Amino acid sequence: RMKRSDVLPAAIAAGVDMFLFFNEMDEDFASMKQGYLDGKITKERLSDALHRILALKAHMGLHKKAKTELVPAKEQVHNIIGCKAHVEMQKEIADKAITLVKYKDKDVLPITPERYKRIMIVYVKGLSAPGLGSLLGAKKVTPAEELKNRLTEKGFDAFIYESPVEKMMKQMEAGEKPDINLYFAGKTPIKDFREN
Known part of the structure; x- marks a missing residue:
């Protein structure tokens, strides 16, 4: 790499x-x-x-x-970006862009709740930086949460994979902080530790 x-x-x-x-x-x-x-x-x-x-x-x-013709003033962004024409364009692009990359089974489609009740969504996030969404006051629902909600509405039991680090961060944000962090690499079995 x-x-x-x-x-x-x-x-x-x-x-x-x-x-x-x-x-x-x-x-x-x-x-x-x-x-x-x-x-x-x-x-x-x-x-x-x-x-x-x-x-x-x-x-x-x-x-x-x-420059004012090329880049709208901050006050005008709401009227330009997110207008009806852009929302329709976004839907069309999204509809044409959805791709099932690859799956081990040849007959995976159609994906229905009867065939695949539980669906795990692995949300691959890019860099987190304030962008246009924050400027526009975008809703706080992530694309993965939106997908989960839509799948649930269709009858799937959908859930978003949460890594151990994400779980730990949520616990800390909720005030569930440990008194001490203990990191153990696991190279030496615990039974081999000796008191001094």
Whole structure:
């Protein structure tokens, strides 16, 4: 597995022209710059990427528009994002994007409560960072909770997998804090411990 500091310049060298989001902008920029200084990213590759990015912006006329036309004011975000047209577009994209990746049984479909009553949802989360959802005051229901609710409405016994760490964090948030944490790696059997 490659480190992020290696992945970024490798991606640019392989043909990615631009990153839309950063984990940490200064750190990611430094990784890309180091990739250039180390020769992983060539001057020609950067020039190609720059020309494609600028050509697309020119084609879209972005250089002729004021910033206020491109990025709505915070007060207007509610009227633009989440409007009826966008909600319909979101539904259409979601409907077309659902994929059953792979399952060991060939005849897994259709998935019905009669065939598969209990469904465990494993929620793979990305980085947790405040985003557009928090800006819009989005509801606190996660996508996994929404899926669980919908499956339950259809008659499934659906539940979300909770890792031991998540369980521990919930207990701590609820005030169930231990008096002391004891970590045991389990390399030596307990019977082998001796008092001094």
